[in-house]
Amino acid sequence: MKLHLIFVGNKFIYNNSLKEYVQRSISKSFDFIDNITFFKESDNTLFLHLDALLNTDLKLIIVTSKQNFSTIGKVICTITEDNQVLKDTMLIPSESYVYEKGSYLLEYKQSTINVIHVDEMQKFPKLLLESDNSKEVLNIFEEDEESLRAILNPMAQTYDLRLDIFTLVEGWIQVNITSKKYGEISKFIKSAKQLLPSKIIQTEDMATYIIQKLTHYNKKITFAESCTGGLLSYYFTSKNGASNILDGALVTYSNEIKANWLAVEESTLEEYGAVSAPVVKEMAEGAINVSEADYALSISGIAGDTGGTVEKPVGTVFIGIKNNKASLEMHLQLSGDRNYVQNQSVLYAVKLLLLSDKDIFFEI
Known part of the structure; x- marks a missing residue:
């Protein structure tokens, strides 16, 4: 299921440090965002854009300011034919089945939507949307990318894994592994370490x-x-x-x-x-x-x-x-x-x- 990220608010367009903070926070749970879109507060095309997205199969994170938080809720309620209710001092759609301070989650048709508000100098709220996949990252040294693909891709097929293999700099290759079964990832990593002893470091944050x-x-x-x-x-x-x-x-x-x-x-x-x-x-x-x-x-x-x-x-x-x-x-x-x-x-x-x-x- 694809992940879309929508920023609503001028501050997320012009305040690069705030925008990067939000994206770093999301990347702790999701290693890939398929699409990122920015809207100003006054952009009337937001309604049409959300209406189209919510009628597809996706995961959606909407990030806005506290000032515009309830406005986004109204837009979502109009699309989903819902009403806003007061829960824990927040006006949020009544169909929101999980909510924390500054964050709520709801489902509509095949979509799952997490709406979050964050402002300057504030802690990022809890991300309620969860990734479907387990993931691990391997850093492999002193190997070339072509040889590594020949070694790892057949193993990945055996364990039903998806590999994204790319070179950071010459002699340092990163392998992103995703699967819906963590046990298969652990078996793959064990086999890879046996084939490439003293060449692998398992971490996404070196x-x-x-x-x-x-x-x-x-x-x-x-x-x-x-x-x-x-x-x-x-x-x-x-x-x-x-x-x-x-x-x-x-x-x-x-x-x-x-x-x-x-x-x-x-x-x-x-x-x-x-x-x-x-x-x-x-x-x-x-x-x-x-x-x-x-x-x-x-x-x-x-x-x-x-x-x-x-x-x-x-x-x-x-x-x-x-x-x-x-x-x-x-x-x-x-x-x-x-x-x-x-x-x-x-x-x-x-x-x-x-x-x-x-x-x-x-x-x-």
Whole structure:
């Protein structure tokens, strides 16, 4: 059954942080939204749009403000020939069979509708609509997508599963698994781990997974960033528990700051340039010395959209890692606009971290 999401209200069109908060909250229960539509409060086409949708087989989430919550209820009642009643201080359709503060659920013909109100600086109400499917996510490393499809697709058919397989960055493939029987998913995952030992991490939230692992082993991490401007740090600090593993990190754009804050040798900067393997190596060493962390990741590159040269074109990125087991540098030539290069750089850095200590991150 397809899932449609409708935003009603100007604030959801213009307030990106609120809109993204709502979508993140919904994505905790649903891994895919088939259609997203936005309506302003004054849009008279909303009635016709809802009337058409409610006569089809779908799941529908309507998100609006508290101010427009009862208005949406009136529209739904007009379509469904129902009346609004007062339940727990909310005016909602009388046919709503499940309701919580700021949220109610009702069925009409073959459709299931969850109406929610949320405003700025408010907690997202309880999502009453439930997914039909169980889901799990596998992250598979050091395999190519074509080979992985050849291995996993026949297994998926055996267990009656749906697989969505895609590459995040080279050498890191994500597999989204859905089924109406969780037992079949668990059997599939067990078989996959036997076929691909020490290559699979089962999680839909890699940052949280890493935080939990490092917390368990009482390990700390730090970052020295240049072209990503703190995006790698944000990858972790946007998650709960980040303070358990991260005491601090440094964004060092200029050569002077790289030298003064991270003790990168001026001779190294002069000979190789800031975007180079020797510099990210010294950046990682400097970060780990300053922070006394167990792991340090460093990134320096040319994210663009300008600033490249013939020798080092836009998209040239170097990543370094240092821990008690390894000191390693990676040279990348990435494509895309500035933000995509930055995001790819972060994912490659995370991949480098995972592969640098398989004993911790790839426990069986």
